[in-house]
Amino acid sequence: MIQDPSLIICHDVDGAPVRIGAKVKVVPHSEDGTISQRFLGQTGIVVGLVFDDPATQYPDDPLIQVLVEGLGEDLFFPEELELAPEWARNRIAQHRQAVRTGGRSSLERLP
Amino acid sequence: MAERTYRINIAAELAGVRVELIRAWERRYGVLTPRRTPAGYRAYTDRDVAVLKQLKRLTDEGVAISEAAKLLPQLMEGLEAEVAGRGASQDARPHAETWRESMLAATQAYDQPRVSDVLDEVLAALPPLKAFDEVLAPLLCDVGERWESGTLTVAQEHLVSQMVRARLVSLLHAAPLGRHRHGVLACFPEEEHEMGLLGAALRLRHLGVRVTLLGQRVPAEDLGRAVLALRPDFVGLSTVASRSAEDFEDTLTRLRQALPRGLPVWVGGAAARSHQAVCERLAVHVFQGEEDWDRLAGT
Numbered sequence: 001m002i003q004d005p006s007l008i009i010c011h012d013v014d015g016a017p018v019r020i021g022a023k024v025k026v027v028p029h030s031e032d033g034t035i036s037q038r039f040l041g042q043t044g045i046v047v048g049l050v051f052d053d054p055a056t057q058y059p060d061d062p063l064i065q066v067l068v069e070g071l072g073e074d075l076f077f078p079e080e081l082e083l084a085p086e087w088a089r090n091r092i093a094q095h096r097q098a099v100r101t102g103g104r105s106s107l108e109r110l111p
Numbered sequence: 112m113a114e115r116t117y118r119i120n121i122a123a124e125l126a127g128v129r130v131e132l133i134r135a136w137e138r139r140y141g142v143l144t145p146r147r148t149p150a151g152y153r154a155y156t157d158r159d160v161a162v163l164k165q166l167k168r169l170t171d172e173g174v175a176i177s178e179a180a181k182l183l184p185q186l187m188e189g190l191e192a193e194v195a196g197r198g199a200s201q202d203a204r205p206h207a208e209t210w211r212e213s214m215l216a217a218t219q220a221y222d223q224p225r226v227s228d229v230l231d232e233v234l235a236a237l238p239p240l241k242a243f244d245e246v247l248a249p250l251l252c253d254v255g256e257r258w259e260s261g262t263l264t265v266a267q268e269h270l271v272s273q274m275v276r277a278r279l280v281s282l283l284h285a286a287p288l289g290r291h292r293h294g295v296l297a298c299f300p301e302e303e304h305e306m307g308l309l310g311a312a313l314r315l316r317h318l319g320v321r322v323t324l325l326g327q328r329v330p331a332e333d334l335g336r337a338v339l340a341l342r343p344d345f346v347g348l349s350t351v352a353s354r355s356a357e358d359f360e361d362t363l364t365r366l367r368q369a370l371p372r373g374l375p376v377w378v379g380g381a382a383a384r385s386h387q388a389v390c391e392r393l394a395v396h397v398f399q400g401e402e403d404w405d406r407l408a409g410t
Contacts, residue, residue: 004170004171005170006129006132006135008129008131008132033144034137034138034141034144035138036151037151038150038151047291048131050131050132050134050135052132052135052136052139052176053175053176053177055175056175056177063134063135063138063139065131067291070409071409072405072408072409073291073409074134075131075134075135075138076138077138
């Protein structure tokens with residue numbers, strides 16, 4: 001049976017870090033090199049929430065689909081968008097990192 | 112020779128994975144690091160597409176993408192072996208050229224059922240855009256050139272172009288509907304060649320653009336009325352048949368005047384390329400190639 005559990009949502013989700021239609025600015029935060037550099041410093045509109053693994057991400061950890069007029073769309077983590085003060089973005093990033101690391105650690109403890 | 116690359120929309124179509132998922136997989140799991148064009152667009156190789164197909168297969172089987180991503184080194188090894196094996200038997204896959212030659216031979220013999228059969232074979236074997244780019248569009252060029260040189264009659268040209276047109280329309284019906292941008296596509300008022308326009312509509316639909324297709328011989332005033340009602344983000348025009356510079360300028364001027372000021376207007380086709388200076392003077396973009404698809408789609 002073919003399964004595609006991913007969710008791409010174009011309406012507001014309770015618990016998501018951002019609302020559809022919100023105006024956001026892309027800020028340089030990520031250091032993984034996968035962010036689209038041409039979007040940095042640009043302001044756009046949130047048009048979607050992408051949960052590629054909803055079981056672990058829904059509702060608070062989507063990639064956020066942002067449309068920038070003249071540039072197109074791309075996906076960003078919440079901390080890459082200026083939708084909260086910097087300290088709050090750092091907390092979000094730390095929390096997400098901790099959840100990932102925690103998950104990995106608990107898996108490693110399995111026999 | 113430079114390695115062939117594809118934009119994300121084409122890679123998505125070839126791999127059967129949604130654009131958003133490709134971006135998500137890259138950003139969360141680092142499964143691919145596509146090259147970037149000078150303009151910053153992602154460019155995927157055939158190997159990238161093969162990796163995406165493998166990841167899709169695994170996720171379709173119920174493997175979480177986070178787990179599938181960990182299998183990437185093994186997947187890459189498997190792909191290397193497959194490529195090495197294929198190198199020894201390069202002729203295993205039927206070539207686009209063979210299909211085109213079969214259809215041209217069938218056209219010469221007035222064998223329309225055979226043309227139809229080969230077209231079905233092509234569309235079963237290739238994704239829609241690849242089928243158009245590698246087989247249908249070159250076939251139509253071949254047919255046009257042979258008609259021009261007198262080796263195919265008008266009846267033979269129509270015998271094959273009717274079949275191709277029918278398939279293109281079917282592909283358009285099955286293509287994604289598009290969401291964010293809207294384009295109105297039309298042929299010049301006297302233009303009867305619409306295959307290029309159909310191909311453009313197909314490509315734009317696969318790039319996520321909503322397309323309103325008006326087809327051949329659209330009078331300037333009627334186009335203006337349609338655009339006023341539809342309020343698209345751009346208008347795409349097609350003009351193939353050769354015409355004098357004065358005639359071209361006169362027609363394009365009437366079209367420009369019928370459209371709202373400031374609305375981006377693009378024009379493609381052989382005649383447009385012959386009269387680029389006129390287009391520039393009238394502030395109409397001439398469609399040049401791959402980069403322009405991204406500009407039209409805003410990707």
